[in-house]
Amino acid sequence: MGVLPVPAEVRAILLDIEGTTTPIAFVQDTLFPYIKDNIKEYLRAHWEEEECQRDVGLLRKQALEDSSLDGVVPIPLESGSGEEELERVIQAVVDNVRWQMSLDRKTTALKQLQGHMWRAAYATGHVKGEVFEDVVPAIRKWREAGMKVYIYSSGSVEAQKLLFGYSTEGDILELFDGHFDTKIGPKVESESYRRIAESIGCATNNILFLTDVPREANAAEEADTHVAVVIRPGNAGLTDDEKSYYSLISSFTELFLPSST
Ligand SMILES: CSCCC(=O)C(=O)COP(=O)(O)O
Numbered sequence: 257m258g259v260l261p262v263p264a265e266v267r268a269i270l271l272d273i274e275g276t277t278t279p280i281a282f283v284q285d286t287l288f289p290y291i292k293d294n295i296k297e298y299l300r301a302h303w304e305e306e307e308c309q310r311d312v313g314l315l316r317k318q319a320l321e322d323s324s325l326d327g328v329v330p331i332p333l334e335s336g337s338g339e340e341e342l343e344r345v346i347q348a349v350v351d352n353v354r355w356q357m358s359l360d361r362k363t364t365a366l367k368q369l370q371g372h373m374w375r376a377a378y379a380t381g382h383v384k385g386e387v388f389e390d391v392v393p394a395i396r397k398w399r400e401a402g403m404k405v406y407i408y409s410s411g412s413v414e415a416q417k418l419l420f421g422y423s424t425e426g427d428i429l430e431l432f433d434g435h436f437d438t439k440i441g442p443k444v445e446s447e448s449y450r451r452i453a454e455s456i457g458c459a460t461n462n463i464l465f466l467t468d469v470p471r472e473a474n475a476a477e478e479a480d481t482h483v484a485v486v487i488r489p490g491n492a493g494l495t496d497d498e499k500s501y502y503s504l505i506s507s508f509t510e511l512f513l514p515s516s517t
């Protein structure tokens with residue numbers, strides 16, 4: 257096992273979810289199929305609700321922005337009433353969501369709807385959020401050492417709170433000082449890390465960001481944030497250059513805080 261010393265100026269640890277706190281397989285094989293299998297029924301059941309209409313409105317706007325992309329599915333406005341017309345619009349939403357998911361897009365519109373759909377899956381006990389076994393004990397130790405701990409995931413803040421609120425380790429939301437999603441900006445843009453630092457009330461170099469995705473690490477580093485790339489079972493492989501360039505950890509226990517004993 258390696259040891260990665262955390263620079264003394266780091267005051268906050270910012271965590272990615274998929275591939276970092278949580279197996280990619282849980283997201284790909286449990287969470288995403290739940291959306292694909294249940295979306296049509298969900299839309300039929302919740303269509304009249306304000307939240308559902310807001311989600312559809314966001315998806316429609318995103319589809320317009322995506323209009324130059326290959327395979328995009330536009331979402332028409334309902335013209336008139338009647339079951340057939342409703343089914344036509346719902347089918348367009350279903351096809352749009354399936355198209356976005358086939359490309360693993362991280363649009364806020366898609367992530368908002370997914371977060372709302374997972375609510376029932378977690379609340380009924382159908383799904384429990386998976387976290388790697390080193391995650392909870394390591395975060396507890398970091399917090400005891402005075403470190404702040406935040407989440408930054410493409411999954412919506414609501415989806416993040418469900419995953420950790422209904423996790424295999426119980427409700428572990430108390431471990432986090434705050435949550436960020438794509439509303440602050442995409443994870444592959446350095447400006448997002450500057451905004452996060454501003455929101456936390458620290459400098460970008462007071463933050464250590466842990467992620468499985470080198471493009472995200474690169475964006476954070478451009479903003480002068482410390483980074484380490486996390487290697488977990490099931491994560492995408494790294495190139496030799498990435499392996500030699502980035503600090504790597506395969507467990508949170510490998511982080512060594514200056515004040516740890
Ligand atoms: C918050 S659970 C859902 C995860 C998700 O939808 C996703 O896109 C994961 O992205 P991440 O930024 O955590 O790698």
Ligand SMILES: [Mg+2]
Pocket residue numbers: 272273274275276467468469
């Ligand atoms: Mg990730």
